[in-house]
Structures are given as C-alpha cells and as structure tokens.
Amino acid sequence: MKITINNNIFEAQENDTVLDVARRNDIYIPTLCYHVKTGQTAKCRACVVDVEGMRGMQTSCNLKVRDGMNVHTDTKEVQEAQKMVVDLMLASGYHNCLACERSGTCELQDACYHLGIEKSTYKDAPTGRKDESSEFIVIDFDKCIKCGRCVNICNNRVVNEVLGFGYRGKETEIMCDDDVAMGLSTCVQCGECVQICPTGALTDKKSRGKGRDAQFEKVDTTCPYCGTGCQLTLHVDKAKNKVVRVTGRDEWPNNGMLCVKGRYGFEFHASPKRLQYPLIKKNGKHEQATWDEALDLITEKIKTTVGKYGPDVFSALGSGRITNENNYAIQKFTRAVVKTNNIDHCARTCHAPTVAGLAHAFGSGAATNSVDEILETDLIFVIGSNMTEAHPVVSYYVKQAVKNGSRMIVCDPRRVDIAHWANLYVPLKVGTDVPFLNGLINEIIQNNWHNEAFMKNNTENPEDLKEWIKEYPVEKASEICGVPVEQMKQVAKLLGTAEKVSVIYCLGITEHTTGTDNVKTIANLQMVLGHLGKRGCGVNPLRGQNNVQGACDMGALPNVYHNYISVKDEKTKEKIEKHWGVSGLSLKEGYKLPTMLHKATTGDTKILFCVGDNTVQTEPNMAKTIQEVKALEFLVVIDIFENATTDFADVILPDVCFNEDFGTYSNLDRRVHLLRKAVNPPGEAKPTWWIMNELGKRLGVDLKFTSAEATWEDMRATGTIMGGITYERIQHKGLQWPCPTVTHPGTPILHTNGKFTRGKGLFSHTQYRSQAEMPDKEYPFVLSTGRRLWHYHTGTQTRNSIGLENIFPEELLEISPVDAARMHIKSGDMVKATSRRGEITVKAWVTERSPEGVVWCTFHFREAHANILTNDAYDNVTETPEYKACAIRIEKVSEGVETVSRGFRQARP
C-alpha cells in the first residue's frame, strides 16, 4: 500500500506504523518512549503527527498505516505540539547537557535539536538526586523522563525483574526492588537498562568523563567470556589504546543483551599486570628475554629431548579461551612438527563427556539446536545448569520463554536461581542423574508417552532399551535419587505429554565419574520422546568457555584432527600430510590431559606446552597437579597473565588477548563468530599462531601461519564442516556449522527429519554408579563446585578488570541453613574446609541454595579455590574429573561479620 508523508508518496507494509514508514525514509519524528524492543506504550506523545481526516494529533509510534493515508509531520501545528511535549519533559526534570554523559547520543537532546528548543520555557527544578551506589551504573533521577523503557526491558527482556515504577503522580519514580539503592538491590548489573535509556538518566559509571562517544572508534567483536558468544561493540579510545565502553550488538545470539562480565569486564586487556615480554627461568627466577632467545631455547629443548626419547614425550594443551586459529596452530604444530597426537585442552575438564556421549548416540558431539529456538519451545528441561550465573544471556531467553508461557522443569541438587522461574523444581541428590533419568524414561514408556514411530524408524536399537529400562521402575529410581515418586511421575508426565521439549544441561551432568553415561542417558531420553531434529527441541549442552566448542572443532584433541576426523584413519593421514606438506603423522591416539600429567611423574612426559590453560588451578587435587608439573623437564606457558601455572614454567611467552588480533570463536550453538583487532598488544606480546610458525621454521616445517586469516584458510582447505566459513562471510553475523561450502547457509538444527549424522540414533545402556568419594563419618559433606556470575575461570580476566572484584572480592563457601545452624556457623564466619587432598580457609555464606549436606564453592580465587580439595577421580571414557562431588569436612575457625541476605534469588549475599 502507499501512504503520503509531507506530500511525498511512500511504500508501506500491512503492519507498519506511520513511524516505521517515516523512519525507513529518513523523516525524523521525535520518539521518547517508543523503542522496537520495548514496544508502543504511547506515553510521551512526542511523536504526534497530523493525519488528514482524523481529529486531533495522533501518536505515530502506534498508529497503523492505512492505504492512502495522508500524514504531516512538518506543519507548524505538529511542530508546536511536539515542541510542547518536549518542553514539558525538559521542565519536569533537569536537563543541563553540558556535563551529561549522553550529550551527543541522547534522544531527548536530539528531539530538542530537531525542534529548535534551546531551553525550557518553564522553570526546571533540579533535585540533584543520584544513585551511585552500584558498581557500574549511575542513576540520575533529574534526567529520567519516565518513559518506562528500562522497566520494561529489565522485566521482559533480560527478565532480571529489578526495576519498577514506584509511588504515584508527580512522585512517580523508577526504583530497584522495594526502592532500595541499586547497589543493595538484586540488580545483576547487566547494563541492559543503560543501553536502552534515551537520556542520561542511566549511564555507565566506567566511561563517565572518559570522552564523548563520537571520538571513539567502534569495533564489532565477540565477547571473551562464556560460550554464549555474545556480539558486542567495543568503543575504543585509539590514542590511549584502550577500550572505554562496551555495548551489546543487535545480532544473534544475544540481540543486544549482555551480562555484567561481557559489558563491564573489559579492562584486563590494558592491565599493567599483562605479560609483555618472553621470560626465561634462570636460577629459579623469571628473567626477561628476547623472542629469539626464548624460541631458540624451546627449539633446542624439543630437538634434543624428542630426538632422544621420541615424539610422545611432548604434550601440548590448547584452550577453550583462545581463538580457533590459535588452537589450530598448536594442534598442527604438535602433529606436523613434533609428530605426536598428544594434544588436548580444557574441554577435557568440562564437556568432553558431551562430545563423546553425543557423538556416540547421534554422530555429532555438539548442541543440536540454536539459542533463539528456546523461545519457541513448549517445555524447557534444565538439568545441572546454573545458567543465570554461568550463561546469563541464555538464561534471559529461558526466562523470556517462561514469561511467554513455556513451562520449565529445573533439576539440580542446588536450588540454583533459575529455579525461581520454574514450574517445577526437582532437587535430586548429587550424582544420581542416571537413575533419575532412567526412572523417567521407564515411566514414559510405561505410560505410552514415548514416540514409538521415532524410536522405530530413527533409532537402531529401541527394543534393547525397552528391555533394560525395566530395571529402573520409578520407585527404585526415586530411592536412589531422593526425588519423591509422585514428583518423578509428574516430571515424566510433563515430559511425555509436551509438544516440544528442549533439554538444556551443563557441567552438573558432565563433571562426574559417570559424565559420559549421564550425557548418553539424556540422549536416550530425547530419542525416546522424539524431540530431535525439530525447531525448539533437542539436546543443548551449554558449552562453558568462549571457544571451547571451537577448540574441539579445531582438533585440539588427542583422537581427532580438526573437523573431527579420526587420527587413526590412514586415508585422512595421507590427505592431511599432503596438504600440510609433511610426512610421518602419527596414527596413534594421543594422551588425554590427565594422562599427560600423570606421565610426567613416570618420566614419560617431559615437555609440556600450555596455552591459556592455568592447569595448576583448574585440575582437581592441586597438590598432585603441582607434583606432576614439577616433574616435567620443560614447561612452556603461553598466556596473558602470570598465574598459578606460570610459577612453574621454564619459559613464559606473552600472548595477545581477544581484542589485539583477528580470529574466530565458535559458540555453544556452533556459531562461528569473528573477532577484530581493536587495540595494539602490550609490549612484545604475540599471537600463538605466530609463535608456532616461528618454532615450525626453526624445526624445519613451514606451517604457513602468516596471519590469523591465513591460519584459518589453512584449516579450511582440509575442512569439511567449516569449509564454507570465510572471514568475509562472517563480518556481521556468525555462521553455524556444518557449513561445507561457501554458498551453504549454515545449519541451525542438526539431525533434521530424524536423520542422525551417524545414520540412526543409538541407545546406550546406562547403569547407576555412585560417585567416587562418598561422604562418611570423617568427611561428612559433599562438596560441589561451579561458577559465579561475577567471575570467570581462574579470575585472571575478571579480577584484573575494575569493579567485578569489588562486587565479589573473595570466595564464599555456600552452606545450607540447617547445617549452618547445627554447626553454629553464620554468614561471614571463617571456616576451614578439608578433604583428603588439602584444605582451604574460606568465608561461609549460609544460603538456601545449598541443600543439607552439600556445600559449594568455585575455583575463581587463587587464594582459596575448590581444586585444592576436589577429587582426581575420572570419567571412565573421557577422563573428565569429578568436580561436582567429593567428600569434605568443615570446621568453624572464627567469627565474622554477618552479611545480609534477602532471599535466595541472588548472585551474592
């Protein structure tokens, strides 16, 4: 249809508003409350226009177009009406733009500019009220125009449910929770409200006074923290070589949303503590060296040691925190130059069971569906995921879905915060996932809720499953997992009768000695229900680190090359040898990470290359890890900060970080995203691909890594699943693998039409095995471990960024009110936690998140971290440690100051 605006005719679509058409055609209409994300509230009336044949002025933001409509936005009357609204708005606050952070990007200022308003004609009344109590956000009440965008977005998009309007009439005001200061509220500082506020009422504290927006260069890139892979824009002060602000980009997977780490945890890149020069250990001390010295030393060491003992004394670790290119570089170096398959990375400690379990059942070890489909699902089944803290942006989608009518079941021994939004919270005992899920499958089959057709047509061995599952009647399962029979039946019914089920799980499933079995059982469940290969369904592991998916994809694994091609396959070997221009690639599977370390003590591992891993703090049973690392003949660490592992390194090489080079990350739904260089690296820091290339040269192999992109291209040439992904194609938007050719659009959903990557799906017979170390008289508590919202990994990035450390400065041991009362422990008291392997002294946090008998902490803080206590017992298939369960004892050491806690829907006391 066509409409006329200011005497020009424009094309319009059915559901367009007048504003939509005007905006598309660059006709400015002031809008102060409307925003695409928060919708039409028609509150401010700044957007009024005149429509022929309609009485009075109309708000254009919610006025649907009609064919032949004749609209005026520029008549004197319209301008006067708009002016009056904006004028009143100015008068009901205090808008002095001189020192306002938003000057230049403020929508109210824009409106004044366009309408020619220099000053309010009314008397304004500054109150001077500001809320600066929170770490990252400043609220300036005088600049709030009460548009309601922030309230809407906080409640409906990120669903953190903090902001609201309080009081009435003239006194109406935005407030946090029950009108407490933001810093004391349940606000998680995601900053979404800041990003959508039209004025300077909500601003980022960090960038205040750092400069006007226009003077910063904007660089689009990918978040360096969790596996969600949020797209963001860095606002860079080029002269200072620093990022000053981060905003979310309106692109999948995050659509502008971020969490506190992604938005406010960026200064680490410019920290003076960054490693800047190669360091060589001399007489027990690390001394600065030149790159040539360091590289020559490493070359010499590899030559002599490998020459003498063979290539398998060399092992290398890639990382889920570095780019695809750098992972590819280190795996190629290990295989093509040293000629061993001893390459692994930290997926070993987290999602290796996912890769193994799902590859076994479906033929592909990655998430089957995409993040955005969560909004379309009917029932979300969350098990073993503390997503509001570890994958905040995923949790926003989950909460949105629930708000829009999806149902949710949350199964977790701990009452994780996402349980607050669940229809059903199921607290099962630690480590009983297999019997719990088997009990559910049994009940589903008993009641004929299973998808017979899917099982028959799309799986290999449905009859086997139906037979052995009889070993798990709900009653028996209930006895083991501690979930009442009635509740199990309820869960089974919900699962069995839902139209679309999406299973989302995380490390609560994998970090057990039964990790692979747990994953296989989840695969069984979804194959029984037939919720695979369709939108809004699937098995969706939340991969932890920014690029842990990519590190697997790039072949930083001992059994496969990039693209998951087995190292044992002769044909592949030949093909790769030809492409790499080398011969003698090893056909023997390499060591997995724990084996590499164990073998150090027997002298079978002599050289370890460790890129971005911090092995000492991340492996279980730190005392043992230290022994192993000490037993190495030569340890090379490539990292961006000193950490618990660099202490033991013979050579430390300074790496670049996420915004100092180009590269790619693959996120949790297999989306390959681009990273861009925004600043120069500190000192002489170099990318890993460069280091590997230099070492290759010295050892006589040209690895062809001349840039990040060249490295990617080298991978792509033998790539299958990522063969079609080029830097050029992902400039603005990521692509999901499999994407074999440059014209392939990418694959949002795996195994469509019930056709699994491996052909038919495979059921696995899984059995209950108890955790390796059960609590007993001496060590009566189960210690489980995890992540906090405010920190990441071993804290090197988050603790070197300003502010996060202030919010959460030290580790807390979470303990249930029942246990705490019995032991006379209150929040803030110091307690000693002891396991058979070590002890830590840490502050207690009494919280209902912990069930009786279970305590919890993380490994973020070097001073007191979980891995001093955790058990080095491993999953039998993948050697993933049992981080989620070991036995400890607790004693109170001293009294502390009680911290205030209001309810458990909080990421801090």
Next chain:
Amino acid sequence: MSKPLKCACGSDEKELLVRLEEIIHSMKDKPGALIPVLQAAQSLFGYLPEEAILKVSEMLREPLSKVYGVITFYSFFSLKPRGKYLIRVCLGTACYVQGANEIITALKTQLGIEIGETTKDKLFTLDVGRCFGACGLAPVMMVNDDVHSWVKSSQIGKILKTYERKQPKKEEATV
C-alpha cells in the same frame, strides 16, 4: 534474634508470616491475586512489613519492584506499623484557619511522635488529611471512624484517655 517483632495484636510476627503463607497459597492461582493478597497481608499485620512484602513477591512470583510499586501507588497500603487508632487531623483550609496546627502540636507532644509515626504501645498513629467535608465543624479530627469536631488543643488529653481506657490491661494483652 535480637529484637522480637511484635505486631499490634501481640502475636509473634513469625506466626503471622506462616498465616500469610497459607493465605497466599489459597489465593495464588487466581489471576490478579496481587492486590487482594496485599490487602489480606495488611489486615493481618496492620501494615506491610518487609518480610511480608518479600514473601508475597517470592510466592506470587511477582518482581519485588512490581509489588512495591503497587503498595506505594495506593495510599491504602502502609509501610509503617499502624496503631490501633488512626488519628487524622484535617489540614484543609477551614480547619487550618481554625487552628488545626495547634491540635497537631498538642498531639505530637502528648503522644511523643511525629506525623506518620506510631506510639510504642502501637495504640495511636498520627496522620493528617485534606478537607473531610465537614468544614462547618472545623477544626476536625478523626480517630478511626469517630469524628471529633470543634476540637481545642486543651481537649486532646481527654480524648486520648477515652481510647486508652478502652484497652484491656497490659498483662492480659500479651498471651
């Protein structure tokens, strides 16, 4: 616990919270339960203490800011404890001219509280209002539903006594 919370009727705040939970439970599946639940909570406690507000938010799964927004929107809801008797002095023009301020001063000194506050024994809350529509009787003051007209500050003591006398002895009050 350092300070046991007592409500106007003398029963323990903890007990009341349990009663509130029952009430919320019985009402929570009805749409638009928030306002009725808040009303019930207010009549239970006499006002809306923080614990009650948190409970309502948690159990109804409504954001705390929404619950608080409703509470602060309607003047019916009170965030401060209210006494058994709500004294409201009219500050409309007629009453003002006839000396409402002196009445307020007298009430403040004799009760030992400011406007909006409640006496320690939870008997009286002092508040002010706009024209009660009884200007012919100015100055006017209301104690719950009783209208006191042509009030003089010298009479305040006597008026308060009549309400105090209606009370059972202290010992009987607490069970």
